Amino acid sequence: MQKNRCESQITDLxxxxxxxxxxxxxxxxxxxxxxxxxxxxxxxxxxxxxxxxLEIGIPAFIFNEIWTxxxxxxxxxxxxxxxxxxxxxxxAIAIAVPLGIGSAIFIAEVAPPKxxxxxxxxxxxxxxxPSVVYGFFGLVVLTHWLRISLDLSSGATWLAGSIIxxxxxxxxxxxxxxxxxxxxxxxxxxxxxxxxATRWQTITGVLIPxxxxxxxxxxxxxxGRAIGxxxxxxxxxxxxxxxxxxxxxxxxxxxxxxxxxxxxxxxVAIGSTHYHALFGMALVLLLITLxxxxxxxxxxxxxxxxxxxxxxxxxxxxDHQNQIKSILLLVILAGLCLFSYQVVGIxxxxxxxxxxxxxxxxxRILSRQSKEKIAFAxxxxxxxxVLFALVAIIFDIVSNGLPAITWEFLTEGPRNLGRSGxxxxxxxxxxxxxxxAIAIAxxxxxxxxxxLNEYTLEGRLTRIIRAGNDLLNGTPSIVFGLFGFAFLVIFxxxxxxxxxxxxxxxxxxxxxxxxxxxxxxxSVPDSxxxxxxxxxATRWxxxxxxxLPAAAPGILTGTILGIGRAAGETAPLLFTAxxxxxxxxxxxxxxxVMALPYHLFILATNVPGADTQKYxxxxxxxxxxxxxxxxxxxxxxxxxxxxxx
Amino acid sequence: MKQQxxxxxxxxxxxxxxxxxxxxxxxxxxxxxxxxxxxxxxxxGKSTLLRxxxxxxxLIPDCSLSGSILYxxxxxxxxxxxxxxxxxxxxxxxxxxxxxxxxxxENVIYGPKVHGMKDRKELDAIAEKSLKxxxxxxxxxxxxxxxxxxxxxxxQQRLCIxxxxxxxxxxxxxxxxxxxxxxxxxAKIENLITELKEEYTVVxxxxxxxxxxxxxxYTGFMYMGRLIEFDTTSVIFERPKEELTENYITGRFG
Ligand SMILES: Nc1ncnc2c1ncn2[C@@H]1O[C@H](COP(=O)(O)OP(=O)(O)OP(=O)(O)O)[C@@H](O)[C@H]1O
Ligand SMILES: [Mg+2]
Numbered sequence: 001m002q003k004n005r006c007e008s009q010i011t012d013l014x015x016x017x018x019x020x021x022x023x024x025x026x027x028x029x030x031x032x033x034x035x036x037x038x039x040x041x042x043x044x045x046x047x048x049x050x051x052x053x054l055e056i057g058i059p060a061f062i063f064n065e066i067w068t069x070x071x072x073x074x075x076x077x078x079x080x081x082x083x084x085x086x087x088x089x090x091x092a093i094a095i096a097v098p099l100g101i102g103s104a105i106f107i108a109e110v111a112p113p114k115x116x117x118x119x120x121x122x123x124x125x126x127x128x129x130p131s132v133v134y135g136f137f138g139l140v141v142l143t144h145w146l147r148i149s150l151d152l153s154s155g156a157t158w159l160a161g162s163i164i165x166x167x168x169x170x171x172x173x174x175x176x177x178x179x180x181x182x183x184x185x186x187x188x189x190x191x192x193x194x195x196x197a198t199r200w201q202t203i204t205g206v207l208i209p210x211x212x213x214x215x216x217x218x219x220x221x222x223x224g225r226a227i228g229x230x231x232x233x234x235x236x237x238x239x240x241x242x243x244x245x246x247x248x249x250x251x252x253x254x255x256x257x258x259x260x261x262x263x264x265x266x267x268v269a270i271g272s273t274h275y276h277a278l279f280g281m282a283l284v285l286l287l288i289t290l291x292x293x294x295x296x297x298x299x300x301x302x303x304x305x306x307x308x309x310x311x312x313x314x315x316x317x318x319d320h321q322n323q324i325k326s327i328l329l330l331v332i333l334a335g336l337c338l339f340s341y342q343v344v345g346i347x348x349x350x351x352x353x354x355x356x357x358x359x360x361x362x363x364r365i366l367s368r369q370s371k372e373k374i375a376f377a378x379x380x381x382x383x384x385x386v387l388f389a390l391v392a393i394i395f396d397i398v399s400n401g402l403p404a405i406t407w408e409f410l411t412e413g414p415r416n417l418g419r420s421g422x423x424x425x426x427x428x429x430x431x432x433x434x435x436x437a438i439a440i441a442x443x444x445x446x447x448x449x450x451x452l453n454e455y456t457l458e459g460r461l462t463r464i465i466r467a468g469n470d471l472l473n474g475t476p477s478i479v480f481g482l483f484g485f486a487f488l489v490i491f492x493x494x495x496x497x498x499x500x501x502x503x504x505x506x507x508x509x510x511x512x513x514x515x516x517x518x519x520x521x522x523s524v525p526d527s528x529x530x531x532x533x534x535x536x537a538t539r540w541x542x543x544x545x546x547x548l549p550a551a552a553p554g555i556l557t558g559t560i561l562g563i564g565r566a567a568g569e570t571a572p573l574l575f576t577a578x579x580x581x582x583x584x585x586x587x588x589x590x591x592x593v594m595a596l597p598y599h600l601f602i603l604a605t606n607v608p609g610a611d612t613q614k615y616x617x618x619x620x621x622x623x624x625x626x627x628x629x630x631x632x633x634x635x636x637x638x639x640x641x642x643x644x645x
Numbered sequence: 646m647k648q649q650x651x652x653x654x655x656x657x658x659x660x661x662x663x664x665x666x667x668x669x670x671x672x673x674x675x676x677x678x679x680x681x682x683x684x685x686x687x688x689x690g691k692s693t694l695l696r697x698x699x700x701x702x703x704l705i706p707d708c709s710l711s712g713s714i715l716y717x718x719x720x721x722x723x724x725x726x727x728x729x730x731x732x733x734x735x736x737x738x739x740x741x742x743x744x745x746x747x748x749x750x751e752n753v754i755y756g757p758k759v760h761g762m763k764d765r766k767e768l769d770a771i772a773e774k775s776l777k778x779x780x781x782x783x784x785x786x787x788x789x790x791x792x793x794x795x796x797x798x799x800x801q802q803r804l805c806i807x808x809x810x811x812x813x814x815x816x817x818x819x820x821x822x823x824x825x826x827x828x829x830x831x832a833k834i835e836n837l838i839t840e841l842k843e844e845y846t847v848v849x850x851x852x853x854x855x856x857x858x859x860x861x862x863y864t865g866f867m868y869m870g871r872l873i874e875f876d877t878t879s880v881i882f883e884r885p886k887e888e889l890t891e892n893y894i895t896g897r898f899g
Pocket of ligand 2: 691693
């Protein structure tokens with residue numbers, strides 16, 4: 001009898017162990033999805049793109065500036081597109097970085113705490129505005145305004161692209177750098193002030209250097225968003241595949257890699273050289289983002305190392321730092337000169353020189369208290385400008401969109417190419433896409449996070465998984481679109497369908513969900529786990545009953561952010577799931593659907609004279625996505641306020 | 646005549662955090678070129694008083710005060726006081742060592758640079774002088790450009806003292822400078838404090854009775870926002886006039 005019980009306990013134990021093994025196997029499987037995806041993406045880009053690159057020849061492909069794939073004698077050089085991508089990004093960074101950091105300083109250090117409480121979540125909310133909405137605003141308002149005020153033949157220019165991308169990147173840059181600045185320990189601030197430094201000296205001398213890694217990360221996030229952006233650039237840059245002449249002519253139209261993919265992929269004959277060249281182009285785009293992300297990682301690591309202290313020589317010696325500072329200053333000056341020359345003419349340079357001379361003189365004479373006042377005034381105006389730009393966009397869309405919102409508009413199908421009727425199928429299509437994507441991404445993402453955080457120690461495997469996840473996270477959305485087309489639509493044979501769109505979106509939001517879930521799991525203290533394990537609960541049981549409930553708010557926040565992103569995306573759906581005008585709802589997942597962002601895109605670019613409908617669609621999309629983000633932000637605040645562990 | 650010997654002096658100083666009063670009618674005279682210790686149970690207002698002297702309380706929202714604080718006979722509570730200049734003259738060392746996340750060298754020259762010094766040779770000289778003054782020069786002279794955060798806690802605290810010396814103050818305020826340190830590091834800092842009084846006036850807050858007895862010339866005992874007794878350290882520790890003081894230093898209260 002006694003023996004029997006022992007035996008049964010032991011068999012129990014075996015099955016329990018097997019069960020644990022099986023469960024951990026499942027989580028390993030989910031954790032590998034991201035890695036497998038990135039390998040598949042690379043594989044398909046290589047498979048489809050490499051032959052074309054080799055056929056055209058690497059030098060002719062990369063360094064030839066003539067891109068005329070559809071002419072009699074086609075030429076497949078992407079040099080001007082690469083330059084276009086770089087130039088638009090530089091412009092965006094030049095706009096977004098000073099404004100963004102200025103505002104972050106203002107919000108973190110200068111503004112009264114009440115202002116900060118109110119503005120911080122608002123700015124986070126703005127980070128969720130879909131890119132197609134920015135593009136729409138750029139197309140309808142900004143390019144128009146530029147054309148009139150600068151007296152151009154067309155406002156669709158490099159400048160317009162950079163402004164729109166800059167504004168798009170601002171919320172992220174402001175929010176992340178503000179976090180970095182305000183999380184600098186209070187001690188540093190007190191120590192500096194106690195030495196007799198002014199507040200401004202404290203900000204520039206201690207706070208910003210201490211927050212440097214966070215601020216750099218913010219800039220890189222913004223940079224990544226700018227390089228990978230498709231829809232907004234496509235709508236405002238004019239898309240002429242030329243190198244601006246002279247190279248600093250910001251009023252020239254320009255065309256980026258992403259825009260080319262967005263425009264041409266839908267119309268190209270599958271299997272042609274042009275088709276393969278587009279995949280080659282996507283490969284180059286992916287490599288560029290890869291290089292940016294890699295160097296960012298290296299720089300961040302070095303900055304952190306330098307602050308914590310290490311035996312290695314400092315990243316840059318003092319003299320080098322000074323040299324770099326002066327070079328940067330020169331470059332900025334030159335940029336300003338060229339900019340003002342280009343926009344205002346020779347007068348611009350004169351005015352600029354006068355202003356600079358004044359500044360320089362001022363810096364010499366003024367006391368540091370007056371300097372502080374001026375600096376505060378500057379960061380205040382930067383913040384005002386940022387808020388103004390964002391409020392202007394929202395106001396424009398809300399005030400023009402409201403008249404379009406009628407019962408009919410929300411509940412009926414489009415007629416006459418969207419010029420009348422409603423957007424009901426687009427709303428439903430977007431819901432279907434998002435629900436499907438989340439339903440697949442959530443279990444996989446949470447599973448991967450559980451595997452990384454609960455089932456394994458840090459080692460080579462987790463490093464590979466994390467690297468795969470980072471790579472996937474940095475992949476431009478249009479590349480997901482191409483991959484979805486080549487793999488899901490053609491290779492797997494799903495066709496242009498709801499399902500293909502859902503899977504493509506899944507892959508795109510997976511990294512966000514994995515990362516936020518992992519953070520949520522990490523913030524659950526070990527004592528909770530140990531308490532449960534010490535009671536004899538299995539690991540799985542502990543996770544299910546103790547860890548996951550504690551981490552639920554964090555996971556939910558990540559999920560909602562994922563939903564918001566999926567709802568606003570256009571580029572990944574262009575060739576995988578959407579059609580423009582479809583009166584009826586899909587009856588199966590193998591049918592194509594309408595989607596709000598795509599509907600807006602086509603209305604804005606291809607359908608003249610549907611102004612109310614355009615604005616109405618933009619408004620619905622804006623409300624939908626920012627609404628989702630608002631829920632996420634509120635939930636996070638709530639979770640932060642309720643008792644901490 | 647008497648005033649000249651006081652580096653700092655308060656008259657009926659009352660201080661409020663919002664509506665709670667943290668200092669009540671404090672009258673204290675801090676003698677020049679001496680070490681003055683402030684002792685008292687937790688929450689009695691020692692740090693608050695210390696922060697009045699270099700106006701660090703300005704940074705605390707809704708903190709208000711009445712009464713006057715004189716620095717070498719000059720009123721410093723007014724709006725017209727140049728706080729930046731005042732803080733340069735009255736340095737402060739904090740409880741937790743708080744070097745900036747910069748190199749050792751950059752930490753020491755931060756103050757002079759902030760006050761407008763640019764010349765590298767001068768800065769080098771100041772760095773060396775301050776680090777020597779804080780008795781840490783020998784330990785760091787070969788790795789001036791290493792990150793300050795890589796130093797031990799005791800070294801970090803001495804670096805912070807060097808950083809305070811670098812702007813050539815005449816008063817140094819120390820708020821429990823040794824509470825985060827081990828006995829050896831503490832001994833080094835105590836030695837340093839006795840040396841510092843040659844050139845500086847030192848005000849030190851401490852919870853450690855022996856430390857107060859060892860390093861200070863004068864001691865003030867505070868209790869619930871009031872300065873109960875102020876006298877030479879030997880009087881306070883050997884024959885205090887107030888019963889409260891006696892109870893406190895003999896450890897007879899909680
Ligand atoms: N920033 C603040 N806001 C509100 N009240 C404060 C603040 N700082 C201190 N107080 C209050 O003022 C009183 C005196 O505080 P203080 O820090 O000066 O005491 P202390 O003597 O330095 O104590 P300890 O020995 O623990 O450092 C305490 O009751 C404290 O709660
Ligand atoms: Mg204190």
